[in-house]
Amino acid sequence: MTRLYLSCDSCALSVGADELAQALTAQLGEQIDLQRTSTRGMFWLEPLLEVETPQGRVGYGPLTTEDLPSLLAADLLNGGDHPLCIGLVEQHPYLARQQRLTFASLGHNRPLVMEDYAAQGGWSGLQRALTLSAQQIVDEVKESGLRGRGGAAFPTGIKWQTVLDAQAPYHRGFDEAVKFIVCNADEGDSGTFSDRLVMEDNPFQLIEGMLIAALATGATRGYIYLRAEYPHAHRVLQQAITLAEQQGYLGEAILGSHHRFHLQVRLAAGAYICGEETALLESLEGKRGMVRAKPPLPALEGLFGQPTVVNNVISLASVPLILNKGGAYYRDFGQGRSRGTMPLQLAGNIRQGGLVEVAFGVTLREILYDFGGGSASGRPIKAVQIGGPLGAYIPPAHFDTPLDYEALAAIGGMVGHGGIVVFDDQADLGQMAAFAMEFCALESCGKCTPCRIGSTRAQEVLARIRQGEDAEDNLALLTDLCDTMEQASLCALGGMAPYPVKSIVKYFGEELHSVSQTPSAGGQH
Amino acid sequence: MAAHIPLAPVESSTEARIRTLASDLKQQPGALLPILHAVQDTFGYVPECTAAVLATELALSRAEVHGVISFYHHFRTRPAGAHVLHICRAEACQSMGSAALERDIKQLLNIDYHQTTADGSVTLEPVYCLGNCACSPNIRLDDAIHGRMTLARTERLLQQLKEGQA
Ligand SMILES: Cc1cc2nc3c(=O)[nH]c(=O)nc-3n(C[C@H](O)[C@H](O)[C@H](O)COP(=O)(O)O)c2cc1C
Ligand code: SF4
Ligand code: FES
Numbered sequence: 001m002t003r004l005y006l007s008c009d010s011c012a013l014s015v016g017a018d019e020l021a022q023a024l025t026a027q028l029g030e031q032i033d034l035q036r037t038s039t040r041g042m043f044w045l046e047p048l049l050e051v052e053t054p055q056g057r058v059g060y061g062p063l064t065t066e067d068l069p070s071l072l073a074a075d076l077l078n079g080g081d082h083p084l085c086i087g088l089v090e091q092h093p094y095l096a097r098q099q100r101l102t103f104a105s106l107g108h109n110r111p112l113v114m115e116d117y118a119a120q121g122g123w124s125g126l127q128r129a130l131t132l133s134a135q136q137i138v139d140e141v142k143e144s145g146l147r148g149r150g151g152a153a154f155p156t157g158i159k160w161q162t163v164l165d166a167q168a169p170y171h172r173g174f175d176e177a178v179k180f181i182v183c184n185a186d187e188g189d190s191g192t193f194s195d196r197l198v199m200e201d202n203p204f205q206l207i208e209g210m211l212i213a214a215l216a217t218g219a220t221r222g223y224i225y226l227r228a229e230y231p232h233a234h235r236v237l238q239q240a241i242t243l244a245e246q247q248g249y250l251g252e253a254i255l256g257s258h259h260r261f262h263l264q265v266r267l268a269a270g271a272y273i274c275g276e277e278t279a280l281l282e283s284l285e286g287k288r289g290m291v292r293a294k295p296p297l298p299a300l301e302g303l304f305g306q307p308t309v310v311n312n313v314i315s316l317a318s319v320p321l322i323l324n325k326g327g328a329y330y331r332d333f334g335q336g337r338s339r340g341t342m343p344l345q346l347a348g349n350i351r352q353g354g355l356v357e358v359a360f361g362v363t364l365r366e367i368l369y370d371f372g373g374g375s376a377s378g379r380p381i382k383a384v385q386i387g388g389p390l391g392a393y394i395p396p397a398h399f400d401t402p403l404d405y406e407a408l409a410a411i412g413g414m415v416g417h418g419g420i421v422v423f424d425d426q427a428d429l430g431q432m433a434a435f436a437m438e439f440c441a442l443e444s445c446g447k448c449t450p451c452r453i454g455s456t457r458a459q460e461v462l463a464r465i466r467q468g469e470d471a472e473d474n475l476a477l478l479t480d481l482c483d484t485m486e487q488a489s490l491c492a493l494g495g496m497a498p499y500p501v502k503s504i505v506k507y508f509g510e511e512l513h514s515v516s517q518t519p520s521a522g523g524q525h
Numbered sequence: 526m527a528a529h530i531p532l533a534p535v536e537s538s539t540e541a542r543i544r545t546l547a548s549d550l551k552q553q554p555g556a557l558l559p560i561l562h563a564v565q566d567t568f569g570y571v572p573e574c575t576a577a578v579l580a581t582e583l584a585l586s587r588a589e590v591h592g593v594i595s596f597y598h599h600f601r602t603r604p605a606g607a608h609v610l611h612i613c614r615a616e617a618c619q620s621m622g623s624a625a626l627e628r629d630i631k632q633l634l635n636i637d638y639h640q641t642t643a644d645g646s647v648t649l650e651p652v653y654c655l656g657n658c659a660c661s662p663n664i665r666l667d668d669a670i671h672g673r674m675t676l677a678r679t680e681r682l683l684q685q686l687k688e689g690q691a
Contacts, residue, residue, distance in 0.1 A: 348620035
């Protein structure tokens with residue numbers, strides 16, 4: 001019997017992995033043992049079928065059921081050669097050049113099989129944490145230099161320290177002096193999917209990270225606030241939590257200790273602003289997702305007024321390894337004040353889109369060309385937007401910038417959640433500037449005027465500029481509006497929505513007037 | 526969250542069912558969103574009487590409940606078609622031509638966003654990222670995401686729906 005591997009991740013499913021699995025089973029039945037694993041994160045190759053051979057796993061992709069006859073004729077079950085064969089998967093340069101720490105298990109585990117998680121080193125971080133004091137756990141995370149991967153890049157250890165030191169008041173609804181761990185799984189930024197990968201492909205890693213956060217801070221309850229756009233992740237997480245409860249990882253007396261931790265998934269309802277941590281907390285409390293003024297910090301008065309850790313999925317999923325191997329191990333990756341690895345997500349018009357986890361410091365050019373292989377269309381890359389819908393559009397002149405928090409900030413960009421969206425020379429960036437403001441208007445929580453009204457005004461002004469009406473006056477007006485939004489908005493939605501617009505004005509100004517031209521008019525760059 | 530089967534609107538039983546859904550969930554703090562999800566999963570939308578029923582059940586004002594329902598894009602207050610088709614409008618999908626796909630699908634179905642086809646089979650909604658941005662452009666049909674979409678593939682999916690295979 002030959003062992004085959006095929007991903008059950010929603011990306012693989014979205015391009016036909018289940019149909020392929022059915023066809024394989026129908027045709028090969030007893031001859032194969034088909035395992036549905038996590039994805040490798042090489043999404044342009046999905047569905048990627050891997051065959052176990054004495055030399056290692058040989059990969060084929062992207063496949064459709066129509067490729068099966070020719071694959072079988074090419075001796076698929078012995079790793080035979082075929083136009084869609086990529087050779088030994090582990091040696092593929094895309095993977096071989098990465099430093100996968102947080103995503104080390106990708107491709108090696110079945111997401112909901114606990115034995116697979118343990119075989120990949122799962123639960124070792126938790127086991128070590130159970131032998132440490134809360135302060136020792138916090139110190140380990142501080143030592144790692146981990147900064148929040150959700151966007152704001154705040155040091156995770158310092159946030160945990162605040163919650164550890166906070167005195168929780170008694171809460172009637174929970175009948176205890178409760179502290180919370182809230183996992184921000186709203187992953188609203190376009191071009192990002194690393195949170196989804198953790199949740200769908202290795203859900204126990206997130207559970208372990210949240211457990212360690214609970215031990216570190218004295219929290220007894222946790223919520224995963226999950227975006228409604230991820231139905232597959234929702235199902236996987238629910239099952240993973242049930243399994244973890246059955247095995248004594250969640251609930252009372254975690255692994256026989258005196259610690260307890262209860263974890264629930266809560267589904268969001270399609271509002272980008274609920275990724276902002278205070279709006280998220282309002283939403284978890286059953287209210288409109290309105291941003292709260294800070295202070296008080298959520299760490300001190302968070303969910304239901306109790307001390308609360310709010311961390312992104314990737315931040316939490318990085319913690320098991322930090323506890324397992326030590327903070328210093330993690331810190332030794334990266335450069336400057338950007339420590340460890342960053343799971344970058346290559347998306348949009350890119351030939352080899354997928355997950356690229358590397359230590360901080362790799363340049364944008366290496367990511368786009370060495371990993372990404374250039375644009376999907378084969379045309380010149382004109383711009384990349386990094387860090388989601390509030391991130392700047394960066395021109396090729398800056399492609400040699402190393403990816404770290406400070407270096408990107410120096411050119412007006414941001415790492416954010418690590419999404420990199422690629423545009424070729426046919427993209428209409430004037431349209432993207434208008435879209436940035438349209439999105440801000442659509443998603444504004446409405447609490448402050450510069451964001452609520454300013455974004456709508458900016459759309460109108462942009463439309464006039466694109467029609468060629470009083471371009472100069474309107475451009476001045478646009479700059480004014482952007483400045484006001486930046487300076488007077490309560491949160492980063494209104495405060496940063498001007499970034500994409502201003503970057504387009506700065507680097508691609510002539511495209512603002514391109515509304516009447518053909519789309520290829522951007523090709524002069 | 527499977528395909529929504531429209532139900533006969535018998536008002537009194539609707540209220541009773543919403544009350545039952547609420548009573549299962551309302552003990553937990555911050556129960557309003559979970560309850561609204563349960564309501565929409567059951568009816569395919571949030572019926573008009575929901576605000577009044579939940580206001581009583583959760584000791585909130587009707588305005589508060591209404592405010593929450595209207596804040597979130599996910600909750601719809603009118604019945605949906607048998608299937609819901611979301612088209613991703615976010616940046617990565619745009620970089621791979623989602624604007625043209627969007628235009629073509631609207632034309633094919635002869636409806637705009639937030640509308641339902643004349644035969645009641647499909648409701649069209651925009652969505653801002655489905656987390657599949659390396660395989661853009663993307664759509665979501667009920668609970669399944671479909672990547673590398675083209676008009677032809679969309680047509681095939683809709684055809685399969687008609688034949689009851691999707
Ligand atoms: C408009 C807006 C949207 C945000 N969306 C997300 C999100 O989807 N996921 C996330 O983890 N953080 C998001 N954040 C950042 C959170 O407010 C917060 O910084 C983060 O959850 C903290 O976790 P971390 O320190 O682990 O990154 C968003 C912030 C803003 C202003
Ligand atoms: S900037 Fe916008 S989203 Fe943020 S608080 Fe103000 S209105 Fe709400
Ligand atoms: S931008 Fe369309 S799936 Fe992310």
